[in-house]
Amino acid sequence: MPQIDQIAATYGSQIFWLLLTFGITFFVIGLGMFPKIQGTVDARDKRIADDLEAARTANVTADELEESYRVKMENDRSEAQALVEASKAKANAAAEKRKNKANADIAAKVAAAEADIKARAGEALKEIETVSAEVAQDMVAKISGAKVTKAAALKEAKAALKHG
Amino acid sequence: MATEEGKIDPMYQFEVQTIFEGFSLGGQQIALTNSAVWMMVSVIALWAFMLGGMKRELVPGRWQMMVEGFTGFIDNMMDANIGPAGRKYAPFVFSLFMFILFSNVLGLLPVGVLGLHPFTVTSHLTVTGVLAILSFSIVLIVGFAKHKLHFFSLFVPHGTPLPMIPFIFIVELLSFLVRPFSLALRLFVAMTAGHILLKVLAGFVINSSNAGAGYGVLVGIPSFALMIGISALELLVAVVQAYVFALLTSLYINDAENLH
Numbered sequence: 001m002p003q004i005d006q007i008a009a010t011y012g013s014q015i016f017w018l019l020l021t022f023g024i025t026f027f028v029i030g031l032g033m034f035p036k037i038q039g040t041v042d043a044r045d046k047r048i049a050d051d052l053e054a055a056r057t058a059n060v061t062a063d064e065l066e067e068s069y070r071v072k073m074e075n076d077r078s079e080a081q082a083l084v085e086a087s088k089a090k091a092n093a094a095a096e097k098r099k100n101k102a103n104a105d106i107a108a109k110v111a112a113a114e115a116d117i118k119a120r121a122g123e124a125l126k127e128i129e130t131v132s133a134e135v136a137q138d139m140v141a142k143i144s145g146a147k148v149t150k151a152a153a154l155k156e157a158k159a160a161l162k163h164g
Numbered sequence: 165m166a167t168e169e170g171k172i173d174p175m176y177q178f179e180v181q182t183i184f185e186g187f188s189l190g191g192q193q194i195a196l197t198n199s200a201v202w203m204m205v206s207v208i209a210l211w212a213f214m215l216g217g218m219k220r221e222l223v224p225g226r227w228q229m230m231v232e233g234f235t236g237f238i239d240n241m242m243d244a245n246i247g248p249a250g251r252k253y254a255p256f257v258f259s260l261f262m263f264i265l266f267s268n269v270l271g272l273l274p275v276g277v278l279g280l281h282p283f284t285v286t287s288h289l290t291v292t293g294v295l296a297i298l299s300f301s302i303v304l305i306v307g308f309a310k311h312k313l314h315f316f317s318l319f320v321p322h323g324t325p326l327p328m329i330p331f332i333f334i335v336e337l338l339s340f341l342v343r344p345f346s347l348a349l350r351l352f353v354a355m356t357a358g359h360i361l362l363k364v365l366a367g368f369v370i371n372s373s374n375a376g377a378g379y380g381v382l383v384g385i386p387s388f389a390l391m392i393g394i395s396a397l398e399l400l401v402a403v404v405q406a407y408v409f410a411l412l413t414s415l416y417i418n419d420a421e422n423l424h
Binding site: 001002003004006007009010011012013014015016017018019020021022024025026028029030031033034035036037038039040041043044047 | 175176178179180186189190191192193194195196197199200203204206207210211214215217218220221222224231232235236239254255256258259262263285287288289290291294295298352356
């Protein structure tokens with residue numbers, strides 16, 4: 001096995017060259033390049049984490065905005081509803097009031113008219129009675145020559161009118 | 165291939181060959197070897213790979229994604245095994261993981277087709293041993309720096325009955341001291357065994373074909389089919405061993421960082 005047969009003759013150069021090459025590896029690559037690559041990776045990881053965090057924050061803000069918008073919308077809607085309700089009630093009340101007033105006016109006018117009609121009908125009846133009583137008095141005087149008192153004629157006329 | 169009288173040596177691939185004599189350091193010849201060249205190839209390939217991930221764009225491209233996949237993988241491993249304190253060890257474990265991974269995978273590449281000599285750095289005990297000792301010394305340094313002598317309480321698990329403490333202490337200490345050896349041997353053996361198996365099977369294909377067309381069909385084709393499967397398995401082993409090395413290192417560092 002040359003590794004062992006040659007060990008006495010070659011260990012010096014083997015160790016020398018190994019220390020030299022591994023030393024270069026360690027100092028140039030291990031200490032020089034490796035931390036820089038590590039730094040790049042770390043910076044990228046940090047950047048990604050930061051971006052994710054920012055996205056999460058933005059998302060939360062958007063949610064909050066949406067929630068507040070929703071609440072405001074709800075409030076506005078209920079406010080409008082209340083306003084509509086109130087004005088409807090007010091309009092209704094006003095209409096009712098006007099209607100009642102009109103009804104009362106009409107009723108009063110009708111009652112007045114009815115009373116008027118009644119009074120005129122009564123007057124007319126009286127006139128008819130008077131007229132028929134006078135006619136009856138005249139007729140009785142012309143036919144029989146008997147004098148009939150005004151009162152008796154009126155009484156007879158009334159009774160006759162009653163019986164039709 | 166070192167063919168001496170038709171013999172194919174499956175161990176030849178592990179031979180360290182001197183390309184350039186180099187210099188002497190403390191009595192040892194520091195030569196530029198094929199092993200050193202492959203180490204450099206690993207580092208350059210790894211550097212080029214990482215460079216594609218350095219665009220640092222917010223939205224990563226494919227290459228950057230791939231590099232970030234590796235760094236994220238080690239980051240997660242440190243986080244899962246050690247916790248937030250594990251981040252400061254991530255560069256070391258990442259270097260370890262990527263260096264072993266690239267060495268393992270590059271050693272499996274069929275560059276022999278191009279006339280090059282493939283060599284797996286991590287199939288050498290010297291190399292895996294040094295890496296294991298590096299990991300282990302970090303554990304020791306962190307452990308003693310953070311917990312001082314209290315670090316020895318690592319060897320006495322909670323709820324050990326008093327008379328058992330000396331015995332348990334020795335057992336735990338031994339298992340602790342064996343860690344660098346197991347770490348080094350596991351990688352070394354896994355890499356060596358797979359490569360030997362592949363070379364032995366390749367030798368079957370060549371030798372049986374040389375012996376005649378009948379042998380070639382009878383032995384060579386099944387061997388070749390097996391090689392395809394084992395190559396896939398070896399690729400998996402290359403990744404898994406790098407992972408295991410990094411994972412165990414992170415677990416050992418966790419012991420030092422958090423005790424129990």
